[in-house]
Amino acid sequence: MAEPRYEAVVMGASAGGLQALKSLLSALPESFRLPIAIVQHVDASAKSYLAEILSRDCKLAVTEAEDKADFRSGTVYLAPTGYHLLIEPDCSLSLSVDEKVNYCRPAIDPLFESAANAFGPTLIGVVLTGANQDGARGLQHIRTRGGCAIVQDPESAESRFMPRAALDAGPVDHIVPLSEIAPLLGALEGQTLPTTGSKKAGAKGGLK
Amino acid sequence: MKLASAPRSLPADAALGTIAEGPSALLAGPQAPREDVESIELSLLLEAIRRRWGYDFTHYSHASIRRRLDQARRAAGLANFSDLLSRVLHDESFFDRLLRYMSVTVTEMFRDPQCYRTVRERLIPVFKTFPFIKIWCAGCATGEEVYSLAILLHEEGFLERARLYATDFNKDSLDIAEKGIYPQRAMDAYAANYHQSGGRGEFSDYYSSSYDFARMKGFLRDRIIFSYHNLVTDGIFGEMNLITCRNVLIYFDKTLQEQVLRLFTDSLRHGAYLCLGAKESLNFSAVKPLYETLDSRQRIYKKRGLVAHG
Structure with a gap:
């Protein structure tokens, strides 16, 4: 049987996220295969040019997520303004206008939690700069399902509150400065998954 | 009397530990399942609601319905979806309250x-x-x-x-x-x-x-x-x-x-x-x-x- 590998990446960013995402995404090679879904907090009343801005320097396709679209390799999907972005069990994308989570819509936790439910141990979650605690709970859920949790080193973050909150919520797998996240994702993409019993011991059953 | 045998040769926690981890030799019986326990419970719960009360959520977006049911579960102080299922089957007023969680919509006047x-x-x-x-x-x-x-x-x-x-x-x-x-x-x-x-x-x-x-x-x-x-x-x-x-x-x-x-x-x-x-x-x-x-x-x-x- 083929060794299991990572299958998808989810990222969350808030204050300072635009610069962080620009730098992170532009550092990913064209060959990066894992689909990426991103929640960047934005003001609901503002028209969003996020996809346009981020696609300028990114070698991967960057697009606003559409409801029930496939979550495809080599593509970066952004949550639309005013909608939560979720991943379905069949790994398609879906949108919702449910109530705000952590005062935000889109919010990071619904993306992380639904993606963790869909991908289990083959998911990588990344919490970047921000002045909110959104994403902390979702990142722990990713880890509970056996996935890999990455947090931007708060010292390298424009706003360190969100990475700090993610670290305070529980153990994570990697704490790295922004510039090292893209190389780390590249390395993880090439790896087979860690085997049962090492750090994943806490991931039994998924019951809360 | 002989009970249908569980894989007695395995330590119980080893068997449990593999469920969340996906395919593994330990579970190579019929078809090694990758589905997590909660999504199995979710399917059973939706099926129970459909058959017991006639509301069919089985073709709803699962990611959203799961979040909402999870909110309802936490509000009711229940440990998991199986406990929720039991309440849904036997308690009509509980189901009525649950239904509110499942159809809450956030809307506004002259939206867009x-x-x-x-x-x-x-x-x-x-x-x-x-x-x-x-x-x-x-x-x-x-x-x-x-x-x-x-x-x-x-x-x-x-x-x-x-x-x-x-x-x-x-x-x-x-x-x-x-x-x-x-x-x-x-x-x-x-x-x-x-x-x-x-x-x-x-x-x-x-x-x-x-x-x-x-x-x-x-x-x-x-x-x-x-x-x-x-x-x-x-x-x-x-x-x-x-x-x-x-x-x-x-x-x-x-x-x-x-x-x-x-x-x-x-x-x-x-x-x-x-x-x-x-x-x-x-x-x-x-x-x-x-x-x-x-x-x-x-x-x-x-x-x-x-x-x-x-």
Whole structure:
């Protein structure tokens, strides 16, 4: 049987996220295969040019997520303004206008939690700069399902509150400065998954 | 007596530990499952709700319904979905409360103002060529959108020649919609939407305020018929000139989206209009050839017909 590998990446960013995402995404090679879904907090009343801005320097396709679209390799999907972005069990994308989570819509936790439910141990979650605690709970859920949790080193973050909150919520797998996240994702993409019993011991059953 | 044998040779925790980890030699029996326990419980719960109470959520977007049920589970202080399932099967009043979690919708008046502007500028002139029109707000929730439409029609001098049908399967929401009473705080926020949508009057002329609440004026309420209708299980609502169904389809899977879009198509007159939410479209639907796109940004479609109106 083929060794299991990572299958998808989810990222969350808030204050300072635009610069962080620009730098992170532009550092990913064209060959990066894992689909990426991103929640960047934005003001609901503002028209969003996020996809346009981020696609300028990114070698991967960057697009606003559409409801029930496939979550495809080599593509970066952004949550639309005013909608939560979720991943379905069949790994398609879906949108919702449910109530705000952590005062935000889109919010990071619904993306992380639904993606963790869909991908289990083959998911990588990344919490970047921000002045909110959104994403902390979702990142722990990713880890509970056996996935890999990455947090931007708060010292390298424009706003360190969100990475700090993610670290305070529980153990994570990697704490790295922004510039090292893209190389780390590249390395993880090439790896087979860690085997049962090492750090994943806490991931039994998924019951809360 | 011999019991059907569990894999006794394995330490119990080793067997448990593999479930979340996906394929493994330990579980190589029939088909090593990758599904997590909670998604199995979720399927069973939805099936129980369907068979016990007749509400079919099995074709809802699972990611959203799972979040909502999880909220309900936490609010009820239950450990897992299996406990929720037991309550749902045996306790009707518990199920009624649960149902509220499953159909909560967040809506506002004149949401996406540009959409209302398009209705005003492009649909109203066509409607004015008819003696009478019927509009269906499908999945109206607490009624904010149907009152917005009624205000728009009033300003166009057309409300008396229109009948609006507002339907939902959540009786609590319908009750709020029918009363037309909303928090004053919300109305203040909607006023900006109203003006952006091309509103010609003062938004506050459409309700009367009392303390922290606002009640929509009677002449608006009188033109709206509120009624129970479940898009999943109920039939067509005929001969409509316009159907609006905004931010409802995103909660359905593709199969159910398709079923509901067929229901709408059968409920529309030829040459009539369908208005969807800002992130919903006919692009992936088999009914697409039956429509022309009137405004792709505002997701307004016109049903083709043998006799084209307008």
